[in-house]
Amino acid sequence: MGQKIEFMVVDDHPLFRQGLVSVIENYERYKVIGEANTIDEAIKIVDAHPPQILLVDISLHHENGLELVKIVHSTHPTTFQLVVSMYDEIIYASNALKAGAQGYVMKQEAPETLMQAIETVLNGKIYLSQSMHERLLASLISQDTKKPQVDPITQLSVRELEVFRLIGQGFGVSEIASALNLSGKTINVYRDNIRHKLSITDAGALRKFAIKWMQSREM
Known part of the structure; x- marks a missing residue:
């Protein structure tokens, strides 16, 4: 048997991380050579022994994956x-x-879908769900129209979207600051950035918009 393909798994939820390792190592040609739950831990392992493929979560102990x-x-x-x-x-x-990943798969997908995503990425292709592929295609087509329909929320950075979601869940500045391990001043800066990107005049209007947007996602 040839050399195994080496993986590294970065996730701050131990049970999910262990489950992911188990799914991967069910395949004889795959081997997990490292696990981490923070960015610093991951960088040390990658620098010492770069894997062929890295599986990484977005939320890592208040860090952005x-x-x-x-x-x-x-x-x-x-x-x-x-x-x-x-x-x-x-x-x-x-x-x-845009950050440099070759694919994106949701945690709630079946193991078979995850393995399909892994195979796609290892073959040098981009993996996205069928619905996301269709959405991107529609976006490309809309660029030829006079007024393409773009969700303004996609303008937000990952951290801004985290703040926006928490606003939509009814949390105040101090609560969001505590949840994200940031200062209230920093949260206010993010909130102002969000308002400018979404063309919303004040914090009250932003709160109403965020709550309405969150409710629409739950339907």
Whole structure:
């Protein structure tokens, strides 16, 4: 048997991470050579022994996993990266690809879908769900129209979207700051950035818009 394809798994939920390792190592030609739950841990392992493919979550103990994707893409460009996350693909997939990932798969997908995503990425192709492929195609087509329909939420960075979601869940500045381990001043900066990007005049209007948007996602 030939040399095994080496994986690394980065996720801050131990049970999910262990389950992911188990699914991967059910295949004889795959081997997990490292696990991490923070960006610093992951970088140390990757620098010491770069895997052929890195599976990474977006949320890592209040850190942004896409920052890890950017770093690895810059320092180890031959390492494939697949984002495996609970966060909505429609919102985050584009940012993941821009950061340097080769694919995006939701955590709730079946193991068979995950393995299909892994195989696709290892073959040098981009993996997205069928619905996301169709959405991107529709977006490309809409560029030829006079007024393409673009969801303004896609303008937000990953951290801005986290703040926006928490606003939509009814949390105040101090609560959001505590949840994200940031200062209230920093949250206010993010909130102002969000308002400008969404062309919303004040914090009250932003709160109403965020709550309405969150409710629409739950339908």
